[in-house]
Each structure stands twice: as structure tokens, then as C-alpha cells.
Amino acid sequence: xxxxxxxxxxxxxxxxxxxxxxxxxxxxxxxxxxxxxxxxxxxxxxxxxxxxxxxxxxxxxxxxxxxxxxxxxxxxxxxxxxxxxxxxxxxxxxxxxxxxxxxxxxxxxxxxxxxxxxxxxxxxxxxxxxxxxxxxxxxxxxxxxxxxxxxxxxxxxxxxxxxxxxxxxxxxxxxxxxxxxxxxxxxxxxxxxxxxxxxxxxxxxxxxxxxxxxxxxxxxxxxxxxxxxxxxxxxxxxxxxxxxxxxxxxxxxxxxxxxxxxxxxxxxxxxxxxxxxxxxxxxxxxxxxxxxxxxxxxxxxxxxxxxxx
Amino acid sequence: xxxxxxxxxxxxxxxxxxxxxxxxxxxxxxxxxxxxxxxxxxxxxxxxxxxxxxxxxxxxxxxxxxxxxxxxxxxxxxxxxxxxxxxxxxxxxxxxxxxxxxxxxxxxxxxxxxxxxxxxxxxxxxxxxxxxxxxxxxxxxxxxxxxxxxxxxxxxxxxxxxxxxxxxxxxxxxxxxxxxxxxxxxxxxxxxxxxxxxxxxxxxxxxxxxxxxxxxxxxxxxxxxxxxxxxxxxxxxxxxxxxxxxxxxxxxxxxxxxxxxxxxxxxxxxxxxxxxxxxxxxxxxxxxxxxxxxxxxxxxxxxxxxxxxxxxxxxxxxxxxxxxxxxxxxxxxxxxxxxxxxxxxxxxxxxxxxxxxxxxxxxxxxxxxxxxxxx
Numbered sequence: 001x002x003x004x005x006x007x008x009x010x011x012x013x014x015x016x017x018x019x020x021x022x023x024x025x026x027x028x029x030x031x032x033x034x035x036x037x038x039x040x041x042x043x044x045x046x047x048x049x050x051x052x053x054x055x056x057x058x059x060x061x062x063x064x065x066x067x068x069x070x071x072x073x074x075x076x077x078x079x080x081x082x083x084x085x086x087x088x089x090x091x092x093x094x095x096x097x098x099x100x101x102x103x104x105x106x107x108x109x110x111x112x113x114x115x116x117x118x119x120x121x122x123x124x125x126x127x128x129x130x131x132x133x134x135x136x137x138x139x140x141x142x143x144x145x146x147x148x149x150x151x152x153x154x155x156x157x158x159x160x161x162x163x164x165x166x167x168x169x170x171x172x173x174x175x176x177x178x179x180x181x182x183x184x185x186x187x188x189x190x191x192x193x194x195x196x197x198x199x200x201x202x203x204x205x206x207x208x209x210x211x212x213x214x215x216x217x218x219x220x221x222x223x224x225x226x227x228x229x230x231x232x233x234x235x236x237x238x239x240x241x242x243x244x245x246x247x248x249x250x251x252x253x254x255x256x257x258x259x260x261x262x263x264x265x266x267x268x269x270x271x272x273x274x275x276x277x278x279x280x281x282x283x284x285x286x287x288x289x290x291x292x293x294x295x296x297x298x299x300x301x302x303x304x305x306x307x308x309x
Numbered sequence: 310x311x312x313x314x315x316x317x318x319x320x321x322x323x324x325x326x327x328x329x330x331x332x333x334x335x336x337x338x339x340x341x342x343x344x345x346x347x348x349x350x351x352x353x354x355x356x357x358x359x360x361x362x363x364x365x366x367x368x369x370x371x372x373x374x375x376x377x378x379x380x381x382x383x384x385x386x387x388x389x390x391x392x393x394x395x396x397x398x399x400x401x402x403x404x405x406x407x408x409x410x411x412x413x414x415x416x417x418x419x420x421x422x423x424x425x426x427x428x429x430x431x432x433x434x435x436x437x438x439x440x441x442x443x444x445x446x447x448x449x450x451x452x453x454x455x456x457x458x459x460x461x462x463x464x465x466x467x468x469x470x471x472x473x474x475x476x477x478x479x480x481x482x483x484x485x486x487x488x489x490x491x492x493x494x495x496x497x498x499x500x501x502x503x504x505x506x507x508x509x510x511x512x513x514x515x516x517x518x519x520x521x522x523x524x525x526x527x528x529x530x531x532x533x534x535x536x537x538x539x540x541x542x543x544x545x546x547x548x549x550x551x552x553x554x555x556x557x558x559x560x561x562x563x564x565x566x567x568x569x570x571x572x573x574x575x576x577x578x579x580x581x582x583x584x585x586x587x588x589x590x591x592x593x594x595x596x597x598x599x600x601x602x603x604x605x606x607x608x609x610x611x612x613x614x615x616x617x618x619x620x621x622x623x624x625x626x627x628x629x630x631x632x633x634x635x636x637x638x639x640x641x642x643x644x645x646x647x648x649x650x651x652x653x654x655x656x657x658x659x660x661x662x663x664x665x666x667x668x669x670x671x672x673x674x675x676x677x678x679x680x681x682x683x684x
Contacts (some may be wrong), residue, residue, distance in 0.1 A: 036670035271614025272630035
């Protein structure tokens with residue numbers, strides 16, 4: 001590591017420790033710092049190109065150094081956590097209900113982690129991984145699916161009767177959690193700027209594109225049944241355009257959106273609704289725009305409201 | 310450094326206000342339950358010290374405001390008038406004369422009595438004491454019970470108006486009763502004492518021994534404490550030690566008549582006055598607490614909290630919490646606005662965030678200035 005990288009690393013470390021970012025997850029902190037660098041590029045360049053920092057460098061070079069240092073710092077903290085979430089938190093035995101396969105949990109987890117790590121290395125995809133990471137770390141799947149099964153209403157019906165998942169609740173929860181981690185994989189196939197990749201401007205992708213992505217990804221993830229890969233990747237599509245979308249995809253789409261900007265220990269202002277309830281209610285009003293399943297949102301909203309989430 | 314000094318001074322003022330409220334309560338409570346004169350004397354001197362302190366505070370604030378060219382703002386908007394009413398009049402009409410009388414053995418008050426007469430001075434002292442209740446407002450303005458400046462100003466204004474009106478009505482009413490000579494407890498007691506004096510002077514036997522017996526019988530149920538004729542004590546209800554321990558200068562009335570010196574017990578009147586003062590004190594404290602504990606949060610809940618949530622939602626790209634709308638207030642103007650904010654603005658903002666990446670950051674350039682300078 002050369003002197004410039006050391007300086008960039010030190011600078012980024014201190015930015016990450018800023019109290020304004022205290023309650024954010026590592027990926028959100030990374031995003032905030034990237035936005036900070038973007039918004040203040042002119043002022044920062046004036047200072048950071050001085051003799052004390054990176055003399056003679058233009059902003060692209062400085063920004064590149066800082067971004068790389070930032071990714072390294074965040075990876076150092078995040079990757080062991082993601083590895084732990086996959087190794088200790090996920091159970092892939094639900095695969096046996098989808099196809100007959102001799103399964104070595106450890107091997108599957110190792111391969112799956114390698115794949116998620118490759119997603120994480122992709123500049124755009126790592127941002128989307130935030131939803132899966134937060135959902136797994138803060139037990140969103142457990143909370144909402146447990147409640148949905150207790151209620152035995154729309155979500156339960158869609159999972160067990162429409163999608164016909166003949167497996168227990170815990171397996172279904174793992175199915176959804178894996179789908180959540182797979183959702184950003186589609187970005188591995190897109191150019192860095194999603195807008196140019198057939199999106200409708202709302203983050204959803206066209207079905208033909210998703211089908212192509214499934215074909216590519218299933219080659220890489222041969223250890224996973226195709227329906228699991230489809231469940232993850234179709235979470236990027238619109239339910240309005242694809243009414244037969246799996247319930248696990250629809251749930252992964254909603255939970256990914258809900259968790260993407262989740263801030264643990266967020267202080268709720270007096271007079272404001274909780275973060276989850278607020279997000280779900282806004283999503284209910286924008287369901288057509290984002291391609292969400294509104295009935296699913298309704299049920300999750302009721303769950304959040306009843307539980308004070 | 311300057312801010313720190315200001316903060317220390319404000320803390321001292323808050324402590325003084327809390328202490329003076331306790332002192333105000335205790336001074337009347339002591340009279341009501343008949344605490345010894347020594348304790349009441351300490352409370353009286355303490356009251357004088359506080360009046361002096363608040364007069365100094367008022368003058369310092371007034372000087373600073375005049376110096377900074379904002380005297381009108383201080384006096385009216387920042388309730389300098391409360392500072393004035395709760396300081397100088399009390400020092401001049403209440404604790405000042407009382408302490409002066411104590412220190413000079415009553416000579417100064419009697420000298421002033423040449424202009425006003427002693428009874429009126431005593432009345433003015435008692436009436437002015439009501440103004441102490443205004444100090445509750447001084448405490449009120451120091452409490453930061455909500456983040457909203459609007460809520461603070463609104464609730465403080467209601468409190469100031471109501472408490473001031475209550476105190477002024479009491480003060481004005483007492484003054485009118487006093488000036489017009491309308492029947493009052495003071496007058497009833499004063500008349501009764503005059504009648505007792507007249508009767509003693511006209512009916513008491515001349516011979517000392519008979520006079521003593523006669524006095525003992527006729528004063529059985531009156532306020533008469535002591536009768537002297539030409540320096541000789543004819544009657545004393547209590548021994549000297551009792552008088553020394555329990556009586557202060559304002560606890561008895563002295564009436565000289567035709568070679569006699571009459572001393573009457575005024576503690577009953579003092580107790581009546583103190584009871585009234587305590588009732589007023591408790592009413593005001595309960596009222597202010599009610600405003601603080603019930604009305605202030607209610608105002609915040611139904612007006613300023615939803616406004617603050619909406620303001621944050623409009624100003625901050627990443628803030629997307631909805632306003633919580635309580636069912637029973639959903640028809641209020643504020644909540645109808647909040648409903649529109651929830652239904653229309655937030656979804657629209659969310660859609661616009663979906664299409665154009667948010668480009669504001671929680672980090673501010675000023676946050677990292679030290680970082681940039683420090684390298």
C-alpha cells in the first residue's frame with residue numbers, strides 16, 4: 001500500500017467514524033460518504049489536492065482513491081458479517097423440497113457466500129445488497145413471515161396454496177432469505193448505470209431481461225434449484241406486469257425495499273409513525289410504480305401497525 | 310467562555326427561582342402554623358435577600374437590553390415586566406420595609422408612618438406579597454419543555470396572561486378594598502381592638518389589684534396581650550419568654566391611650582392572610598403544572614409535532630416518516646394537512662427518489678472541516 005492509499009484510508013476511516021453516521025449500517029455509511037464526496041467535490045478537491053493530501057491529482061484520481069479505500073474499509077467490516085449471516089443464519093435444507101439432491105450444507109453455504117461476495121464487488125450491486133443484509137441481520141423475514149403464518153391470510157395463502165411450497169415455515173423463511181440475497185445478482189449483468197439496462201425508471205426490470213439473467217445466473221449457481229434463482233431475480237420485476245410472479249419474489253421485493261435504507265435504533269420523532277409502518281404505507285400508495293403486490297403490502301402494513309414496528 | 314458564563318448565571322437564576330418559591334411557601338406556612346419568631350425572622354431575611362437578588366437581576370437584564378438596543382423586546386416580548394413586578398415592588402413594599410423595621414427597631418417604619426400611617430404600610434406589604442407569585446412565570450420561561458419555539462411561546466404566553474391577570478386582580482382588588490375603606494378582616498379586628506380599649510379605659514377599676522382581676526375576666530376571649538399603665542404591667546396573657554420566642558414586630562398591634570399601653574395579638578390576622586396567600590400560591594402552581602404537564606404536550610401533539618415532522622420530510626431527502634394521525638383529531642386543520650402530506654407528498658417524493666438518486670448526505674462539509682484542517 002502506497003502513501004496515497006494510506007492517506008485515503010485514514011481519511012475514510014475518520015469519515016466513517018463521524019457521529020452523523022453513527023446509527024447507519026456499513027453499506028448506508030458507505031453510500032452517505034459517496035454522496036458526500038459527490039455533493040462536495042469542488043470544495044473537497046480544493047483542499048484534498050493540497051500538499052498535505054494528494055498533491056497534483058485531479059478529482060477523478062482522488063475520488064477513485066477514496067472510493068477504493070472506502071470499499072476496502074466497509075468490506076473489512078461487512079464481509080465477515082455477511083459470511084456469518086450465511087454460515088450461521090441460513091439453512092439450505094429447503095432445497096431438498098424443490099429437487100432431490102444430496103446436499104452438503106457447508107459446501108452450499110461456501111459457494112453461496114462466494115457468489116454473494118462477487119455481488120458485493122460489483123459497484124452497483126453492493127448497494128442493493130443492503131436490503132438482504134439488513135433483512136437477515138435484523139430478522140425481518142422471521143418477524144413478518146412468523147406473523148403472516150399466524151394470521152393465515154393472504155401471504156400464507158399465496159406461499160402455500162398459490163406457489164404451493166410444500167415445506168415448513170422455517171424452510172420458507174430460508175427460501176425468502178436466499179431470494180433476498182440473490183435479488184441484486186441481476187445487476188452483475190447490467191452496465192454500472194441501471195437506467196440504461198431496460199428499467200422503467202422505478203428500479204424494476206423488464207421480464208425478458210430477467211429471463212436472460214436467470215439463464216446466465218443458473219449456470220453460476222448450479223447448486224441451487226432454478227425456482228430459487230428465479231425467485232431472487234424476479235424480485236426485480238413488476239408484479240403489475242407479471243401476475244404469476246412467485247410469492248417469495250414478491251415478498252423479497254418488498255422486504256428488500258423496506259430494508260434497503262433501514263436504520264437500526266433510529267429515533268422516531270414525536271408525532272411521526274414508525275419507519276417500517278411509514279415505508280409500507282408509502283409503498284402501498286406507490287405499488288403500481290414499484291410493481292409491488294398491494295395486498296401483500298396491506299398485510300405487512302397491518303402486521304407492522306399491530307406490532308408497533 | 311462567554312456562553313459558559315451565561316449558562317452558569319442562568320443555572321443560578323433557576324436555582325434562585327426554585328428556592329424563592331420554597332421560601333415564599335415556607336414564609337406563609339410558618340405564620341399559619343405558628344413557627345417561632347427566630348425561624349420566621351430567618352425566612353424574612355432570606356426573602357429580603359431574594360428580592361435584592363431579583364432586583365439586581367432585573368436591573369442587569371434591563372441594562373444589557375438597553376445597551377444592546379433591545380429594551381422594548383426585553384420588556385414586552387421577553388416578559389421583562391414580570392421581572393420588574395416580581396422584584397422592585399417587593400423590595401420596596403414588602404421585605405425592604407420589614408427588614409428595615411427589624412434592623413432599626415421599628416423607627417424607620419414609624420417614620421414612614423408619618424406619611425402613610427403604619428397600618429397602611431403593613432397593608433401595602435401584605436398586598437405586595439401577592440406579586441411574589443409572578444416568580445412562577447420566571448421559572449416557567451426557563452423550562453425547555455418542548456423543542457418547538459412556537460409551542461414554548463404559545464404556552465408561555467397563555468400562562469403569563471392567566472397568572473398575571475390572576476395576580477393583578479388579587480393585587481388590584483386588595484388595593485381597592487384598602488383604599489375605599491371597605492369592610493375587611495383588618496378593619497373588623499381593628500374596630501374590635503378599639504372597642505376593647507375604649508371599654509378598658511372607661512370601665513376598668515382604678516385600684517391596681519382590682520384592675521388586674523377585672524382585666525383577667527374581661528379579656529378571657531379577646532386578643533389583648535398586655536396592658537401597661539404608667540410603665541406598670543396590669544395584665545399580661547403570657548410570660549416574657551413566650552413573647553420573645555413567638556412574637557415579631559408585625560405579630561402585635563400597639564395602641565397608646567390616656568397613659569395606658571395596649572398590645573393586641575395580630576397573629577390571627579397574619580394566619581388568615583397567610584392562608585389566603587398559600588391558597589393562591591397552590592392555585593397558581595397547580596395551574597402552571599397543569600399547563601406544563603397536560604396542555605403543553607397536548608399543544609405539541611396536535612400542532613407543532615406534526616408540523617415538525619412535515620418540515621423535516623420536506624427539507625431532508627432521506628426522511629420519509631409519515632405523520633401519525635390520531636383518530637380523534639383527524640378533522641383538525643393540521644392533521645388534514647398532514648394527511649395530504651402522507652397521501653400525496655411522501656409518495657411523490659419517494660417516486661422522485663426512485664428516478665433520480667438522492668444527492669444529499671447526512672454528512673455536512675462543516676462536519677469534516679476539522680478533519681481537513683487537521684491533516
